Amino acid sequence: MAIIRNRQIYIALIIALVLLGFGLEQLGYLSPLTDLVQTFVAPIQAQMTRTADFVSGQVEQTTDIRELQERNAELESLANSLMVENVRLKDLERENEILRQLLNYTRNNPQFTYQTTTIRGRSIGREPTNLLYFIFLDVGARDGVAKDMPVITDRGLVGRVTAVGPNSSQVLMLIDPSSAVNALIQNSRVTGLVKGNIDGTLTMERIPPGEEVNPGDIVLTSGLGGNFPDKLVIGQVTEVTQRDQDMFQIARIRPTVDFGKLETMLVITSFEPVDFEAEIIEAQESEN
Amino acid sequence: MVLVIAWTILSDLEDGLTWALVGGLSLDFLSAAPFGIFTLALILVAIVANISHGRIFGSSIVLPLGFTFPLSILFNGSALLILNVLGRPVVWLDAFNDIFLPVAIFNTGVMVLVFPPLYYLYRRLHPQPLSF
Numbered sequence: 001m002a003i004i005r006n007r008q009i010y011i012a013l014i015i016a017l018v019l020l021g022f023g024l025e026q027l028g029y030l031s032p033l034t035d036l037v038q039t040f041v042a043p044i045q046a047q048m049t050r051t052a053d054f055v056s057g058q059v060e061q062t063t064d065i066r067e068l069q070e071r072n073a074e075l076e077s078l079a080n081s082l083m084v085e086n087v088r089l090k091d092l093e094r095e096n097e098i099l100r101q102l103l104n105y106t107r108n109n110p111q112f113t114y115q116t117t118t119i120r121g122r123s124i125g126r127e128p129t130n131l132l133y134f135i136f137l138d139v140g141a142r143d144g145v146a147k148d149m150p151v152i153t154d155r156g157l158v159g160r161v162t163a164v165g166p167n168s169s170q171v172l173m174l175i176d177p178s179s180a181v182n183a184l185i186q187n188s189r190v191t192g193l194v195k196g197n198i199d200g201t202l203t204m205e206r207i208p209p210g211e212e213v214n215p216g217d218i219v220l221t222s223g224l225g226g227n228f229p230d231k232l233v234i235g236q237v238t239e240v241t242q243r244d245q246d247m248f249q250i251a252r253i254r255p256t257v258d259f260g261k262l263e264t265m266l267v268i269t270s271f272e273p274v275d276f277e278a279e280i281i282e283a284q285e286s287e288n
Numbered sequence: 289m290v291l292v293i294a295w296t297i298l299s300d301l302e303d304g305l306t307w308a309l310v311g312g313l314s315l316d317f318l319s320a321a322p323f324g325i326f327t328l329a330l331i332l333v334a335i336v337a338n339i340s341h342g343r344i345f346g347s348s349i350v351l352p353l354g355f356t357f358p359l360s361i362l363f364n365g366s367a368l369l370i371l372n373v374l375g376r377p378v379v380w381l382d383a384f385n386d387i388f389l390p391v392a393i394f395n396t397g398v399m400v401l402v403f404p405p406l407y408y409l410y411r412r413l414h415p416q417p418l419s420f
Binding site: 127128129130131132134136162163170172177178197198199 | 315318319320321326364367368371376377378379382383386387391
């Protein structure tokens with residue numbers, strides 16, 4: 001009870017002092033006292049203000065740095081995503097260019113039906129040894145690809161399909177030593193056989209002696225033998241030789257297709273190679 | 289192939305044959321060549337490389353370097369010989385000049401880089417007991 005009474009007296013006293021101070025201040029009697037107090041307090045106040053400003057500045061700087069860091073991270077992330085987007089767009093542009101070239105080729109050669117394909121992956125899409133020249137495509141029997149179908153790019157003949165899986169196929173390239181294509185020189189219509197070499201080059205063999213073949217002549221498929229359609233570009237003659245002991249002339253051919261940079265190709269799915277052996281057997285059976 | 293030669297020289301024929309099997313099967317699965325050719329060729333390489341087993345220079349780089357060149361030719365030559373027997377046309381002189389020789393030189397260079405770390409690895413896996 002005594003405590004409560006003391007507290008009430010204390011509160012009343014404070015209120016009275018505040019009211020007294022207010023009255024004295026209004027009447028102007030308090031200013032000497034406030035001036036005296038401010039004289040002593042001002043330097044401390046100034047120092048405290050500086051300290052407070054300094055701390056506040058530091059806090060603000062820390063906040064700014066954090067904001068800048070966050071902003072920087074956001075910008076870096078944006079730059080990275082833009083870079084990835086840029087790479088993707090460049091890739092799309094390149095692919096678009098290739099597809100446009102292939103489209104032009106298919107428009108100029110409407111007699112065939114085509115199946116577009118790409119190498120499944122450069123590292124696993126190629127023959128791992130250096131003794132054979134094969135590539136593996138990401139289209140197979142499910143896409144309508146069959147054995148012996150020709151594979152081309154807009155620049156010319158790549159090779160033919162030698163094995164087909166459900167979703168992939170194996171292509172024997174023109175430059176493989178086991179590849180042989182009946183060909184002709186575009187201008188002179190001289191025929192021969194284009195074979196691959198183990199060093200990845202092409203030679204045209206069995207060119208009849210006396211026939212004029214010159215460096216720069218364009219070599220096309222002749223369609224003879226029925227294994228390939230005619231008029232597909234193979235390459236350009238770079239050198240013609242005929243040794244005394246040889247019956248035929250031999251020409252070195254520079255392929256128009258860059259076999260080291262094959263990406264998107266076309267499989268001519270409408271072309272059906274002629275199987276002479278099967279036809280002969282069939283004819284013999286029908287005769288019997 | 290370089291790994292098969294190096295490990296066979298460092299270790300023994302069993303280890304060499306294991307690597308030959310792993311490497312050969314990997315090549316055979318990825319290649320368009322008839323299955324088994326490269327495994328056979330690598331097994332042959334491991335067997336010939338094992339001739340060096342226990343020789344005086346077995347732990348130095350001299351022997352693997354000396355072996356890599358002829359064994360590279362043996363590997364490619366035996367693989368191509370099998371392909372030839374199976375009906376693939378081969379011009380041997382061109383194959384030697386354009387494939388065997390450059391590959392043998394390349395593999396010898398690779399052996400210079402590969403053998404020291406393999407030797408270190410082999411010694412870590414098979415520490416030799418001290419003898420007095």
